[in-house]
Amino acid sequence: MLFNSFSFILLFLPITALGYFALARRSQVLAAGWLAAASLFFYGWWSVEYIPLLLASIGFNYLAGRRIGHGAGAVKWRWLALAVGANLLLLCYFKYADFLIAGVNAVGGADWPLWHVVLPIGISFYTFTQIAFLVDTYQGKVKEYRFVHYLLFITYFPHLIAGPVLHHAEMMPQFERKESYRLSAANxxxxxxxxxxxxxxxxxxxxxxxxxxxxxxxxxxxxxxxxxxxxxxxxxxxxxxxxxxxxxxxxxxxxxxxxxxxxxxxxxxxxxxxxxxxxxxxxxxxxxxxxxxxxxxxxxxxxxxxxxxxxxxxxxxxxxxxxxxxxxxxxxxxxxxxxxxxxxxxxxxxxxxxxxxxxxxxxxxxxxxxxxxxxxxxxxxxxxxxxxxxxxxxxxxxxxxxxxxxxxxxxxxxxxxxxxxxxxxxxxxxxxxxxxxxxxxxxxxxxxxxxxxxxxxxxxxxxxxxxxxxxxxxxxxxxxxxxxxxxxxxxxxxxxxxxxxxxxxxxxxxxxxxx
Structure with missing residues (x-):
C-alpha cells in the first residue's frame, strides 16, 4: 500500500487511527497489538507470502536479543555473532545471490544458473533495524523486552518499507508512554x-x-x-x-x-x-x-x-x-x-x-x-x-x-x-x-x-x-x-x-x- 494512494489516505489511515485510540482507552497492550496487526496488513498488501519471513525474522531476533541481554561474557558474544551472521546471510540470499553468482561466472568462467530470487520489500530496512537492536542489546543499551512492543517496533508501518532506520532506544520508550496512546488535536x-x-x-x-x-x-x-x-x-x-x-x-x-x-x-x-x-x-x-x-x-x-x-x-x-x-x-x-x-x-x-x-x-x-x-x-x-x-x-x-x-x-x-x-x-x-x-x-x-x-x-x-x-x-x-x-x-x-x-x-x- 502506498502512502500516496486513496486507499491509504481515505481508508487505511483513518481506520487504523480510530481503532488505535479506541482500544487505547481500554488497554495500551491492545492498542499496540492493533497497530502491529495493522502494520502487518499494510506489509501484506504488497506480498502476503513474505509475512511469514518477516515474522520469523522478528521472532528469531527477539529471542536472540533476550539471550544476549541475559547472557554474560563469551555467551553474549556467541549469540551476537550468530544472530548478526544469520541476518546478513538472509539479506545476502535475497539481495545478493544472483549478483554473487554472476560475479563467480564472470571471474571463474563458470556457467552457474541464476536463482532469480525475488527481493522482499523492506528487507534491507528491517534487517538493519534488528542488527542495531542486537548490537545495542550487547552493549547494555536495551532495557525493555516486551514482545508486543518489539513486534510493533519492527513492523511499525510508517517506517517498515523505506525507513528511517530506527534505534530501539528511541522507539521502545515511546511505546511505554501513556501520552502516546491519547488522541491529541495538536498531534x-x-x-x-x-x-x-x-x-x-x-x-x-x-x-x-x-x-x-x-x-x-x-x-x-x-x-x-x-x-x-x-x-x-x-x-x-x-x-x-x-x-x-x-x-x-x-x-x-x-x-x-x-x-x-x-x-x-x-x-x-x-x-x-x-x-x-x-x-x-x-x-x-x-x-x-x-x-x-x-x-x-x-x-x-x-x-x-x-x-x-x-x-x-x-x-x-x-x-x-x-x-x-x-x-x-x-x-x-x-x-x-x-x-x-x-x-x-x-x-x-x-x-x-x-x-x-x-x-x-x-x-x-x-x-x-x-x-x-x-x-x-x-x-x-x-x-x-x-x-x-x-x-x-x-x-x-x-x-x-x-x-x-x-x-x-x-x-x-x-x-x-x-x-x-x-x-x-x-x-x-x-x-x-x-x-x-x-x-x-x-x-x-x-x-x-x-x-x-x-x-x-x-x-x-x-x-x-x-x-x-x-x-x-x-x-x-x-x-x-x-x-x-x-x-x-x-x-x-x-x-x-x-x-x-x-x-x-x-x-x-x-x-x-x-x-
Whole structure:
C-alpha cells in the first residue's frame, strides 16, 4: 500500500487511527497489538507470502536479543555473532545471490544458473533495524523486552518499507508512554501538516520530474552537454523530493499516533562539503553506517591511512546496501573518495588558514559539492556501467553542446555566440528539452530558496525531535514560512492536500522501495 494512494489516505489511515485510540482507552497492550496487526496488513498488501519471513525474522531476533541481554561474557558474544551472521546471510540470499553468482561466472568462467530470487520489500530496512537492536542489546543499551512492543517496533508501518532506520532506544520508550496512546488535536494537526508537505513533494514535484529523468536514462543515443545535465539534474531532484517526501509523510503519520520518528533529511543539497552532505542525506542510514561499521572498524582513531581505508570500506558497503550491482559499488567508492579528499582538504585549509567561512567561498563550495553528488548519481541510476560512462562523458562535453532545432529560431540573436561555443542543433526533442529544464529550475528554486519541512515546523521543533542544522549549509535567504495552528495555515494546507489528491491518478511507487 502506498502512502500516496486513496486507499491509504481515505481508508487505511483513518481506520487504523480510530481503532488505535479506541482500544487505547481500554488497554495500551491492545492498542499496540492493533497497530502491529495493522502494520502487518499494510506489509501484506504488497506480498502476503513474505509475512511469514518477516515474522520469523522478528521472532528469531527477539529471542536472540533476550539471550544476549541475559547472557554474560563469551555467551553474549556467541549469540551476537550468530544472530548478526544469520541476518546478513538472509539479506545476502535475497539481495545478493544472483549478483554473487554472476560475479563467480564472470571471474571463474563458470556457467552457474541464476536463482532469480525475488527481493522482499523492506528487507534491507528491517534487517538493519534488528542488527542495531542486537548490537545495542550487547552493549547494555536495551532495557525493555516486551514482545508486543518489539513486534510493533519492527513492523511499525510508517517506517517498515523505506525507513528511517530506527534505534530501539528511541522507539521502545515511546511505546511505554501513556501520552502516546491519547488522541491529541495538536498531534493530529502537526502530523497532517507534515504529511501534506511530504505528499506535495512526492506528487507535485518528484512525480513530475520522473518522466524526464526516466526518458533520459532509458535511451541510448549520444547526448549533448545540456541534455545530459538536464536529465541528471531531473533525477537528482526527483530522488531528493521522492525520498524526502516519503520521510516527511512517515514522520507526519507517526506523529498522529503520538510517536516521534527521527529526522532523515536536512536540506542535503545545501551542504558545503561531502562530510556535511552525509550528515544531512538519509541521516538514519548514515548514523547506522557510522555507529555499526565505521567506528567498529576503528574510525579515525588509528591514523589517516586507516581512516581513509575505513571510509572507503564503509561507503562501498553502503553503496552495495542500496543494490546488488557494480554501479552501486562505484557510487559508494566515489563517495568514499569524496570523503577522503574532503578530510584531506579540511586539514590543509585549517593549516593554511583559508577563509572557508566567507560567503563567496561557501557558495562555491555548495556548487562544487552539489555537482559532485550529481556526478555520482549517474552511477546510482544508470541502467548499466557502460551507459553511466557515456552519460558522464556527455556531462563533460564529450558529445558537444547541442540544442533542439525547434529552438533555433528563438535563439537567432545568439547564433554568433552559439557558433563560437560549438553549439549544434538536432532534430526533435524540443518539447522534452524545455519541459525538463523548466521542471529542473522549479525544483532547484524550491530546494535552494525555500525552507525545509523542519524549518517550516520550527515552532514544533522540541516536540518533533528535529535536530538543529549541522551549521555547514549555505543557501540564499529562505522564504519566511513558519507553521502556526491557525485558519490561514489550515486553508493553505487543505488546498495543498486537495491539489495532491487531484494529482494522484495512478500512484507511483517511491524510489527507495527497490532497496
Amino acid at each position: 493530529v494537526a502537526i502530523g497532517l501538516s507534515i504529511f501534506a508537505i511530504g505528499l506535495a513533494k512526492k506528487v507535485l514535484i518528484a512525480d513530475n520530474l520522473s518522466p524526464h529523468a526516466n526518458f533520459f536514462f532509458n535511451q541510448s543515443d549520444p547526448q549533448g552537454l545540456l541534455v545530459a545535465w538536464g536529465g541528471v539534474l531531473a533525477y537528482a531532484f526527483q530522488l531528493y523530493f521522492d525520498f524526502s517526501g516519503y520521510s516527511d509523510m512517515a514522520i507526519g503519520i507517526s506523529r498522529i499516533f503520538g510517536i516521534r520518528l527521527p529526522l532523515n533529511f536536512d536540506s542535503p543539497y545545501k551542504s558545503v562539503n561531502i562530510i556535511d552532505f552525509w550528515r544531512r542525506w538519509h541521516m538514519t542510514l548514515s548514523r547506522f553506517l557510522r555507529d555499526y561499521l565505521y567506528i567498529p572498524l576503528g574510525g579515525g582513531r588509528r591514523g589517516d591511512v586507516r581512516r581513509y581505508l575505513n571510509l572507503m570500506l564503509t561507503m562501498l558497503l553502503g553503496g552495495l546496501w542500496h543494490g546488488a550491482g557494480w554501479n552501486f559499488a562505484v557510487w559508494g567508492l566515489l563517495h568514499g573518495a569524496y570523503l577522503m579528499v574532503n578530510h584531506a582538504w579540511a586539514a590543509l585549509a585549517a593549516r593554511l588558514r583559508l577563509p572557508t567561512g566567507a560567503p563567496p567561498w561557501r557558495l562555491a563550495s555548495v556548487g562544487l559539492t552539489f555537482a559532485a553528488v550529481c556526478f555520482a548519481w549517474v552511477f546510482f541510476r544508470a541502467t548499466d556501467f557502460a551507459r553511466a560512462v557515456a552519460i558522464v562523458g556527455a556531462m563533460w562535453g564529450h558529445d558537444g553542446i547541442a540544442l533542439p532545432a525547434s529552438l533555433a529560431g528563438h535563439l537567432h540573436a545568439l547564433r554568433p555566440l552559439l557558433d563560437k561555443l560549438g553549439v549544434t542543433f538536432y532534430i526533435g526533442g524540443g518539447t522534452r528539452f524545455v519541459q525538463t529544464w523548466l521542471w529542473v529550475l522549479v525544483a532547484a528554486a524550491i530546494c535552494f530558496t525555500m525552507p525545509n519541512t523542519q524549518q517550516i515546523m520550527r515552532r514544533c521543533e522540541p516536540a518533533l525531535d528535529f535536530r538543529a542544522g549541522a551549521g555547514g549549509a549555505w543557501s540564499l535567504p529562505a522564504v519566511p514560512l513558519t507553521w502556526l495552528p491557525n485558519r490561514r495555515w489550515a486553508v493553505a494546507l487543505s488546498v495543498l492536500m486537495l491539489a495532491c489528491l487531484l494529482s494522484l491518478g495512478r500512484p507511483a511507487e517511491f524510489l527507495y522501495f527497490q532497496f
